[in-house]
Amino acid sequence: MNSDLHVPQIISELVEKRNATIVFLQRSDLTCDKKFGELYLVLTRSEILIINNENISKKIELADVMELRSEELVGGGRLIAVTEQGIEHLLYYSNNLVPQFADTVFFVNEYLQNRCTSIPWIKNDSMCSKCLSPLPERGGNCPRCVPHLKILKRIIALASPHRTRVLFLIAVTALGVLFQVLPPFITKKIVDDVITKGNYGRLGFYISAMILSGLLYLILRFVNIQLSSFISAQIVKDLRSRLHAAIQYMKMTFFTRREPGEMVSRVMYDAGELQNFLVDGLPFLLVNTVTFFAVGIILFKIDWQLTLFVLIPVPLLIFGSGWYWKKLHPLFLREGSVIGHLHSVLNESLQGLKIIKSCSQERHRIGIFDNINDKLTTLKIKSQRYSGLFNELVFWIMSFGVSLVWYFSVKKITGKNPDLTLGDLLAFIGYIWLFYGPLQWFTVVLNWMTQAFAGAERIFEVIDSVPENNNCKETVVISGMRGEIEFRNVHFSYEQGKEVIKGVSFKIRPGEMVGLVGRSGSGKSTLINLITRFYDPDSGEILIDGIPLKKLSLEQLRKNIGIVMQEPFLFNGTIAENIAYGTESVEFGEIIKAAKAAYAHNFIIGKQDGYDTLVGDSGENLSGGEKQRIAIARAIIHNPPVLILDEATSSVDAITEKQIQHAIETLTVNRTTIAIAHRLSTLRNADRLIVLSDGMIAEVGSHDELLEKNGIYAELVNSYSAINDLQSVMWGG
Known part of the structure; x- marks a missing residue:
């Protein structure tokens, strides 16, 4: 044990x-x-x-x-x-x-099965060990227990490339505080020196000093704003770039639990909230922290006894801020999640507008959006309610401190031996508001900080996630991949507890064409995902040319595999750019040759701009069959030793399918090919067929051999034959 x-x-x-x-x-x-x-x-x-x-x-x-x-x-x-x-x-x-x-x-x-050689230590990593809350993903970070000081340090660390400007900003901030605290001192001088003693000749000097200090403070604040705006914009730009780069290298398992709108929200909304804090909140925090301590020292110097009364409300403000943080932080975390969901629903509503209209589901779709929008509104109202309550409470507490000062200062400025002058008292009152001011508006900064930190946590969650394993310590480089593929007792599940590949083992010889057959959900596309290492198996091993996939760099592996997905994706560019995508230094003649091989050339030159035709977002300007043939041309120009066709002819008519089949027959010569097709007739020429059922291999053999067995494959052929015959008649095949 x-x-x-x-x-x-x-x-x-x-x-x-x-x-x-x-x-x-x-x-x-x-x-x-x-x-x-x-x-x-x-x-x-x-x-x-x-x-x-x-x-x-x-x-x-x-x-x-x-x-x-x-x-x-x-x-x-x-x-x-x-x-x-x-x-x-x-x-x-x-x-x-x-x-x-x-x-x-x-x-x-x-x-x-007597296959186990060691007893596993199963970790309870689905719960936070500190607060016992469920983790967003197994082994991930708990958003409630992230040390906020650490988050602040990481945010500040992003400014390291701009050290010179940051140091200049700190110097400007310090000078700004100096000129900010001068007016109450000048007020004291005017009251005591001019009004009380009658030295009216000095009034012009004091007034000039007050105007000049205000003007210099204004100039320094302008410089401060310019610097902080530049630094914050650069930080957020770098952060967005790092976030986008992290998403590109993220494991596919990361996205199985997240909606696309959530990722868009993190890149745009969360980064925007962080920029708001860096532009408005952080400079305010910096300026007023320095002001707070500088004014505190001045208050003690004027009268330490009155200063103690000023400090009485401070603990209430500090503990109140802690309460405020605990109340708002979970709300902002939930608010960010709801905004991400709202983005996803809006994205679906725009992309699926034709389907929504054709099914007369406008009201239903509006109801879905309004339901999520109502949740967001409820969270906003709740957060604003807490914010407003705390702001009013803070103002009352500060007024209480000022009242104490007035009550006890009367005796100090009256009588035969007053401890304070009237100027001292007025300066003291002025400094109280400079002292309390940061605390009063600290709730606003806390609001910015809370939202920014909640967004930063979501951003850092992505950046800190474990990326795809590009290289191992013993990376092997294959020169001239032959295309031999072997599965050894492979098990895989997209979600823990729901195994979709169950002990699959087979071997594909170099240059062999193998068809994967089975009902929907039997695991065909999952095997393709494992070969390309979009996912790694839970156990077992996959080898290419006798080398485990994990010992090959991802770049080397994927450059040697061409794949045409069931749902082709085209980028918003020209047809030529999409055909050449992923292949360096391609001549235009090669693009035309690949398009002809994929039977795409004729429809391309039939368009007004030919190969320079813009395909639109996700290829929206092309039909399904046209997009499929562009994807096939992309795989042809790639010229890989291993070719994967995942329903490559699913979106074309019978005549086009025959043309593409001729192209594929030429393309698959001396090339390892794995093909998935619901139209089983397209797999007649495969060297072998592997029939999958419930994530396991049920049958293996050629088309004729499997028909003779009269098993699952024969049943599938009989089921599809009537439909295929009907489609051939309808499409003129």
Whole structure:
């Protein structure tokens, strides 16, 4: 048993009484009657035990178990054992433990097949260890527990390329504070020296000094704004670039749980919120922090006793700010998520406008948008309510401090031996508002900071996410890839607990054409995703030319694989640019040659601008068949040793399909080709067909061999033949 596994004493005693050894155990958070509590699955060398309330509630001999499975339920899941006698329900668990039981199922099944060489240590990394909140992704950072000082340091660190300007900004800020605190001192001089003592000759000097200090303060603030605007714009520009670059190298698993609108929101909205803070909030914070301490020193110098009364409200303001932060921070995090969702819905509404209109779903779509918009409005109202309440509370607290100063200062300026002059008192009152001013508006800065930090956390979450593994320590370079592909007992799941590829093994010889066949959801496209390393298998190994994929750099691997996806994507550029995309130094003649091979040349030259025709966003100016042929031409010009066709002829008519098939026959000579097609007739010339069912290989053979077996493939051929015949008649085939 793994020494890292903690076994409760009662569990250990129950197993020892049976003269058994614990191989593995996993705790569930639901009891047999589906209530929250503790329940244990214990695997020994001969049986599986379910232990509940210090009793063994169920036991199954390992010899009777064929496999373990996890089933998804509302709010959780269920673990079942498949035996020769039927299905045995073992236990239930909540959504918090779905990843752990996915690992448990995999390990126990491996153990049943005598394939397991070591006991895994299953980490509880779906929950935050500090606040116990569910993590946005397994092993990720908890947005509630990110140290905000660390976030601030990271934001400030982004300004390191602009050190000179930052230092100049700090110097300008310090000088600005100096000229800001001069007017109350000049006021004291006017009252005590001119009004009280009658030195009217000095009035012009003091007035000039006051005007000059105000003018210099204005100039310095203008310079401050110019510098802070430039620095913040550069920081956000760099951050957006880093964020976009991080997205390009992100694992595909990162996007399976996120909507495109959420990513757009992070790049644009969250970065914009951060820029607002850097332009307005951070300079204000810097200026007023210096002012706060400078004025505090001046207040103590004028009268330390009155200053103590000024400080009485400060703890209330500080603790109040903490309360304000705790209330608003979760709201802004949720607000950012809702805005991302709103962007996704708006994007869908625009892209799917024709479908919405054709199905008369305008009202339904409006209802979906309004529902999310209402949630955003509710969050906005709640945050503004907290903000307004705190602002008014802060003003009252400050007024209370000023009232105390007036009450106790009267005795100090009256009487036979006054401690203060009238000028001192007026200067003191002036400095109080300079002292309280930063605290009063600190709530506004806190608002900016909270929103900026919430956005920064979402941005840094993407930047800090583990990118695709481009290289390993033992990267192998292949010169002249032959195209031999081998799967060895590959298991894969897009989501923990939902395995879609289950122990697949096969080998494709160099230059061989293999067709992948199966019903929708059988795992065909997933195998393509694994070959191109859009995803990595959970276990098992994939090799090209006898070398594990993980030992090849992603760039080398993907440059040697040409792929035509089921839904072709074209970039907003010309037809020629899209054909040449991903291939360096392409002659125009090569582009034409590839287009002719893909039977795209005739429709291209039929357009007014020919190869310079703009395809529009996602190729919206072209038909589905035209986009598909452009994608095929792109793969042809790529000229890779491995070619993948994922429903490459799905969007063309029967006549065009025959033309493309002739092109593909020429293209696949001496080239390893993997093809997926619902029209099974297009795979007749494949050297082999691999039939998939429920993520496993069901049949392998040629077209004729599989028909003779009269199995799944024969059933699929019979199902599709009538439809294909009808399509051929309709399309003139």
